[in-house]
Amino acid sequence: MNIYENKRAFLYILPALAFLSIFVFVPIILNFYNSLYEWNAFSIEKVFVGLDYYQRLFTDPVFYTSLKNNVLYAIISLICQVGGGLVLAAVLEEKFIRKFQPFFRTVFFIPSILSLAVVGLLWKMIYQPNIGIINEFVRAIGFTNFSFSFLGNSDTAIFAVIFVSQWQYTGYITMLFLVAMQKIPRELYEASMIDGANRFRTFFHITVPQVKEMILVAITFTMVGAFKVFDEVYIMTGGGPGHATEVLGTMLFNSGFRNDEMGYASAIATVLFIITITLSFIQLRLSKTGK
Template sequence: MNIYDNKRAVWYVVPAIFILIIFIFLPIILNFYNSTFRWNAFSDNKVFVGLEYYKTLFTDPVFYTALKNNVLYAVISLVFQVLGGLILASILEEKFVRRFQPFFRTVLFIPSILSLAVVGLLWNMMYQPNIGVINEFIRAIGSEDFSFPFLGNPDTAIYAVIFVSQWQYTGYITMLFLVAMQKIPRTLYEAAMIDGANRYHTFVHITIPQVKEMILVATTFTVVGSFKVFDEVYIMTSGGPGHATEVLGTMLFNSGFRNDEMGYASAIATVIFFITIILSFLQLKVSKTGK
């Protein structure tokens, strides 16, 4: 390729770079800029406060409650979505299950295509203490007078909300692993079986190493998603009761659109951005896949 061809190739890249600058990098810079001012949505007046909002944020107990809930979200999601999805995909690839795989793929994938608003409202009704199907089922097999407020109890509310995400996205992660597993040469399993390996050995020594790039993708998707979560928490609890289910996303929303503290909300958004970027780079570094 000569110099002329190199210059011509650059012009094909320019539109993509332009879009990235306008819709990704510029908003990030503007968000940080706005976080250094005290301002609201209904006034043009801006008062420069520097890093004051960051100092306030890191001394706010609600921030640490939200951060703890996001970390809890990430840990539980890694166990259920990534590890659980990997195991489910491995089971679906077994010979005696493979003939029914289309049915299970459909059943597992359907929750992930449902609207988050619909899912939140659906589970909100299911958790309802008096007429919710979950409490009705528990009453049917236990005490007639039993009624537990899953979303109204500060000790259980965050776990009830997190469970909804596991129900919705475990199937999606399972599909990703299925795609990766179907690319593994069957001869590897056949050779291992001839050498006396059982299903546990083939899973650990063949399946996992062969899908390590997909594990990285699923882990990154899950962890970053756990720190960006908002819809289901806001719809089901709005961060309550008493900040028990507060996450960084709901804290940002409440600061910006309920309290009209746009500068403070911008500071929270900047912190979320750096947390997700750092976690993504750490996962890439730890995975050592080179991809």
């Protein structure tokens, strides 16, 4: 490739590079810069504090509670969304159910296109102890005095919130796996049937290896999403009761927009960015696919 072709190729990628620089790279750098200063939304001047906010963050018990909840969120999401989605997709690809696949694809995919605000408010009403559907159902089957606040109990609140995300996004991950499975050559399955392989052996020795690239995409998408979660937690519990459902996203929001500690919020955002980008790189390295 000569110099002229190099310049022409650079011109093609220049718009994308400029877009990424303005809306991704520059904000990341500015955020780290802001985390080194004490400032708020109404301050004219910034006071340099260096790494004080990072030192404060790593000694803050709320940070570790939030991090623990994010990790729990990620583990359950990997099991339910990636594991459950893979199994669901394999079931939908079975011959006996394939003719009903369009119906199930629609049903499973609809939750993922709903607004997070709508989903949060909907499930907040479902969990409501007095008029919520769950409590009403339990009372209807004979437990007349049953009234449990799923979101008001510190032992169950985080699991109630996590369940909502599984309900919303498992179908989306299932659709990704369905797309990947439909590209697998039918000859492989026919050969396995001739060799006498059962459904379980076929699933683990043909389906899973053939969709490993999509598994990587699903894991990355799910892990990053679990650490970036904010909307449903904020709408349903606001991080409460106490800090039982606090995640890094709500901690960041509360620090910046409720306590007006923008420098501290910037430090939380920087740590959150480091966590998500590290997870992405680790998964890419472990996959060893080169893609």
